[in-house]
Amino acid sequence: MNDVITTEALAKHYGRVHAVDGLDLQVRRGEIYGFLGRNGAGKTTTIRMLLGLIKPTSGTVRVFGEPIGTDQEWLRRVGFLVESATAYPNLAVRENLELHRRLTGAAHSATETVIERLGLTEYADRRAGRLSLGNKQRLSLARALLHSPELLILDEPANALDPAGIVEVRGLLRELANSGVTVFMSSHILAEVAHLADRIGIVHDGRLVEEASRNELAARARAYVRDSFTADEREQALLTADLERYFLARTGDTDPKEL
Ligand SMILES: Nc1ncnc2c1ncn2[C@@H]1O[C@H](COP(=O)(O)OP(=O)(O)OP(=O)(O)O)[C@@H](O)[C@H]1O
Numbered sequence: 001m002n003d004v005i006t007t008e009a010l011a012k013h014y015g016r017v018h019a020v021d022g023l024d025l026q027v028r029r030g031e032i033y034g035f036l037g038r039n040g041a042g043k044t045t046t047i048r049m050l051l052g053l054i055k056p057t058s059g060t061v062r063v064f065g066e067p068i069g070t071d072q073e074w075l076r077r078v079g080f081l082v083e084s085a086t087a088y089p090n091l092a093v094r095e096n097l098e099l100h101r102r103l104t105g106a107a108h109s110a111t112e113t114v115i116e117r118l119g120l121t122e123y124a125d126r127r128a129g130r131l132s133l134g135n136k137q138r139l140s141l142a143r144a145l146l147h148s149p150e151l152l153i154l155d156e157p158a159n160a161l162d163p164a165g166i167v168e169v170r171g172l173l174r175e176l177a178n179s180g181v182t183v184f185m186s187s188h189i190l191a192e193v194a195h196l197a198d199r200i201g202i203v204h205d206g207r208l209v210e211e212a213s214r215n216e217l218a219a220r221a222r223a224y225v226r227d228s229f230t231a232d233e234r235e236q237a238l239l240t241a242d243l244e245r246y247f248l249a250r251t252g253d254t255d256p257k258e259l
Contacts, residue, residue: 002029003065004151004182005050010059011206012045019045021206023059027184032177034197034214035186042206043186044083047155050184051080063151076104079149081140081157089129093120093139096128097146104147114142119168133160141169145176152176154185158192163244164252170196194218 005027012020020042027033037043048054049061052068052075061068068074087096097111115124118138123131128139137160144152157173158166173183173196187193193200200217202210212220225234 003027004029004063005033005184006060006062006065007046007050008060010046010049010061011057012042012049012054013057018206020049020056023203023206023208025201025208027182028199029182030177030180031198032173032183032185032196034193034200035184035203036188036190036193036200037186037203038188041188041203043188043203044155045206046203047080047082047153047184047186050153051075051078051082053082076147077150078153079144079147079151080153080155081144082153082155087128087136087139087143090127092125092127093131093142094124096139097142100143100146106147110146110148114146117145117172118142134162134165137161138165138169141172150181152181152183152185154183156187157185158187158189163248166192167248 003026005025007023007025010020010023010025011018023042023046025046035043035046045054049056050063050068052061052072063074064077066074087093088099091099094111094115097114100106101108101111115121118141120135120138120142123135128136131139137157141154141157144154152173157169161169173185177183177198185193185197194214197214199211199213201208210217225237229237
């Protein structure tokens, strides 16, 4: 059993709104799966069902090969970040993490390790409520990672991060995947998953409309753009990417080649 997440005909209906509408997903061990869709496509609703926070209208969810049920043991093996960053605003970064460490029974050293890993060292004693949005997001990611989960379920992990932060988080997720952690991440921005995900599933109106490896999807996209856009339009798109690289080169020490 190599699938870490499997859903079959998964659906969630809110009256007439079919937020998720017959979703078959297989996320393999050790891969980074990019779950890509526009606003309202059904990403968060899917993630809520994967975590057992809401009940499907129909269909099944299996995590680590087992249906998610009343036994919450499997949740210990999962790290998650759902919607916007959350933390106790009046507790310091370190205190927030320490609390989570105790709750999850993670090793003593885990708090300092994630503080360093997420670049939060200089903010460790600052109250979470006073952090910038980007650092709040780092704190949420730190909390998701603290107990060394085997599976990370991340809803829009790059939210609020600046381009340099996105590159850093991307490096971190790649490192984790290389060490065997499975990552399921949602996004509405292709660029965010295009350089990172091993496989990409495109969700629209609660259904999977396309699923492919990154290379396959890139090849399909190139063929589509070549056939459907003028040379000028293609040049405009390249200009945006070049400007982003130039911006990174001028404003920090992130290597624009990592983009
Ligand atoms: N509790 C709810 N009651 C009614 N409709 C809901 C509820 N939750 C989600 N929806 C609807 O289901 C659809 C999918 O929402 P969902 O939040 O899963 O999308 P999303 O892909 O995560 O979008 P976003 O990127 O904007 O967060 C939307 O039309 C949304 O309005």
